[in-house]
Amino acid sequence: MKATVERATLLRCLGHVQSVVERRNTIPILSNVLIEADGDGLRLMATDLDLQVVETIAATVASPGATTVSAHTLFDIARKLPEGAQVELAVANEKMTVVAGRARFSLATLKRDDFPVIAETDLPTAFTLPAATLRQLIDGTRFAISTEETRYYLNGIFLHVVDGTEPKLRAVATDGHRLARIEFDRPEGAGGMPDIIVPRKCVAEIRKLLDEADGDVAVSLSASKIRFKLGTATLTSKLIDGTFPDYSRVIPTANDKLLKIDVKSLSEGVDRVAAIATTEKTRAVKIALGRDKVTLSVTSPENGTAAEEVPADYTSPEFEVGFNYRYLLDILAQVGSDQVDIHLADAAAPTLIRTGDASNALYVLMPMRV
Template identity: 85%
Template sequence: MKATVERATLLKCLAHVQSVVERRNTIPILSNVLIEAKDGGLRLMATDLDMQVVETVAAHVDTPGATTVSAHTLFDIARKLPEGAQVELAVANEKMTVVAGRARFSLATLPRDDFPVIAETDLPSSFSLPAATLRQIIDKTRFAISTEETRYYLNGIFLHVAPGTPATLRAVATDGHRLAKIELPCPEGAEGMPDVIVPRKCIGEIRKLLDEVDGDVELSLSASKIRFKLGNAVLTSKLIDGTFPDYSRVIPAANDKLLRIDRKSLAEGVDRVAAIATSEKTRAVKLALGRDKITLSVTSPENGTAAEEVSAEYTSPEFEVGFNYRYLLDILDQIGTDIVDLHMADAAAPTLIREGDSSPALYVLMPMRV
């Protein structure tokens, strides 16, 4: 195998594929990237056995062939080569030679035949989404994905079609403390798709790829696998084998107290009073709701107290409620409007947070005792 590729092209491609590779591997071949040189370009592939990413790039191929080499090592080399360099990759005697200008590297390889591949079979359900829409779906929900491995079925985004007239595509994530949901018109071809839970790592990798893609993303899925085709990259991932809980039961429908407040003022106020919250036990911020204002306060046994008054629209009876300030700030970060609506019932009931009644996204936040 012998091929020449521009350094910027190689670096961009390696940045995508090497991030799938785990830093610590007990199986040596999983630390490697598969490089195939064919007429017209290079095809690079990496996998962790649960997820696989493949990307093709333009290159001048002198001798077709294939090998595998350490993904992180090759990425570090490409990163440190001078801009504009032409990189020659050549394989002989179980070694890959990387030459760029006066720099020369000789890297150990492993046989291409040992590299595990997730079969690229056709998947029964297929539809397309604009890249901007998929970015919105991910950004509005992924912060609420659980990291608790014992509740593995919450370690991803639940994607499903909700029946109705018309049907809608819903994405939901929750960790039991907060919930994020976004609902969009059902794309053509998605009707009849299975309900799936897309793993957290897959979500993170596809989000990185979306930063560099415009146009449409093609999604194909079965009950056990999902595939994204975007630009020159194809990402295939296994899905979480589990049942997502009935999230509709925790979305309040009868919260009768409406707090309407400037999103930036609330976020900045919460952030300021939380400056004294330095431990797990003091993450609660108390909201004391009064006529057209709220008072934010935090009490820390170690550091003292902090309070700030923020103007707001509120005409219901006065009461107090507490929230984990980090969870509240996470939700406020996703609000795209100047004004945010908090629909409340009492100090023990979940709070519904929206940009407005017509917003495709909504958030639910469980209260804390304060």
Template identity: 80%
Template sequence: MKATVERATLLKCLAHIQSVVERRNTIPILSNVLIEARSEGLRLMATDLDLQVVETIAATIDINGATTVSAHTLFDIVRKLPEGSQVEIAVAADKMTVVANRSRFSLATLKRDDFPVIAETDLPTAFALPAKDLRELIDSTRFAISTEETRYYLNGIYLHAIDGKLRAVATDGHRLARIEIDLPEGARDMPGVIVPRKCVAEVRKLLDEYGDDAPIDISLSTSKIRFRFSAEATLTSKLIDGTFPDYSRVIPTANDKLLKIDAKSLSEGVDRVAAIATTEKTRAVKLSLAHDRVTLSVTSPENGTAAEEVPAEYAAAEFEVGFNYRYLLDILGQVGSDQVDVHLADAAAPTLIRENDDSRALYVLMPMRV
């Protein structure tokens, strides 16, 4: 095997590929990237057995062949090579040589035949989404994905078709994020699937390389999902084998107290008073709602107290409610408009947050005792 490739092209590809590879592996070959020199260019693949990324890049191929080499080591080498250099990759026996300008490296390899590949299976549901819509589905929900491994069925985004819409939902039990877009052609009979957190993160990184209108082809079954970004880049992932809870039960429909407030002012106010919150117990920010204003306050036994008044539209009965300030900031960070509507019931009931009644996204936040 022998090929020559531009350093910038190889680096960009390796940046995508190596992030799939876990730093610690009990199976040595899972630390490697598969490199195949073909007539159409260099094809690189990485996997952790649940997730697989494949990219093909332009290169001058002198000798076809394939091998595997440490993904992180190769990435670090290419990253440190001079800009604009041409990188020559050659394999002989069980060594790969990497040559660029005056630099030369010799790396250990493992056999290509031992490299695991996620089996190609039938993916009966297929549809396409503009990159802009897929970005919005991810950005509006992924912050609410649970990291609690025991509740594995919450460790991803639940993607499903309902009422003529494609809906994405994530929750960790403390907050819930939901967004829906018009159902794309081909998705009507799709099964409800839970896309794992790591897959979501890798898809989101790849989306940064594509314009808003670039079509992303999505194919899925009940066990796998594939995102084809272009003819050169594909990501395949296993899905979470579990049942997502009936999230509709926690979305309040009768919250009768409406707070209309500038999202930026509220976010900045919460961020300022939270400066004294240094422990898990002091993460609660108290909202004291009165006529046309909200007073934000945080109390910390170690640091003292902080308070700030924010103007707002509010005409219901005065009361107080507390939220985890980080969760509240996460939600406010997704609001695209100047004003946000906060629908409240009482200090113990779920609170509904959305830009307005017509917005595609809504958020539910559970209160804290304050």
């Protein structure tokens, strides 16, 4: 195998594929990236056995062939090569030589035949989503994904179709303390799709690829796998084998106290008073609701107290409620409007947060004792 590729092209592609590779592997081949040279390009692939990323890039191929080489090492080399360099990759005697200008590297390789590949057969459900819609769907929910491994079925985004007069594609994530739900009109081809849970790592990797994507993303899935095709990259992932809980039971429908407040003022106020919250126990921000104002306060046994008054539209009875300030800020960061509606019942009941009844996103936040 021998091929020449532009450094910037190689670096961008390696940046996509090497992030899938775990730093520590008990199986040596999983530390490697598969490189196949054929025709007028290179095909690079990396996998952790649950997730696989494949990307094709333009290159001048002098002789076709395939090998595998350490993904992180090759990425670090490409990152440190001078801008504009032409990088020659050549394989002989179970070694890959990387030459760029006066720099020359010789890297150990492993046989291509030992590299595991997730089956690339067609998946039964297929549809397209604009890249901007998929970005919004992920950003609007992924912050609420649970990291608790014992409840593995919460370690991803629940993606499903809701039928009705206006069918929707809905994404939900929850960690038991907060819930995020966002929906869009059901894309053509998504009807009858199985309910699936997309793993946290897959969500993170596809979100990185979306940073450089425009246009549409082709999505295909089955009950056990999902595949995204965008530009020259294809990401295939296994799905979480579990049942997502009936999240609709925790979405409050009878919260009768409505707080309308400016998102920026509330976010900045919460962030300021939280400056003294340095431990897990002091993450609660107390919100005292009064007529046309809220008073935010945090108490820390180590650091003291902080308080700030924020104007608001509130006419219901006065009371106090506490929230984890980080969870509240995460939600406010995704609201996407100047004003937010916060529907409350009492200091112990789940709180509903949204930007009006017609909003395509809603959030539920459990209170804390203060």
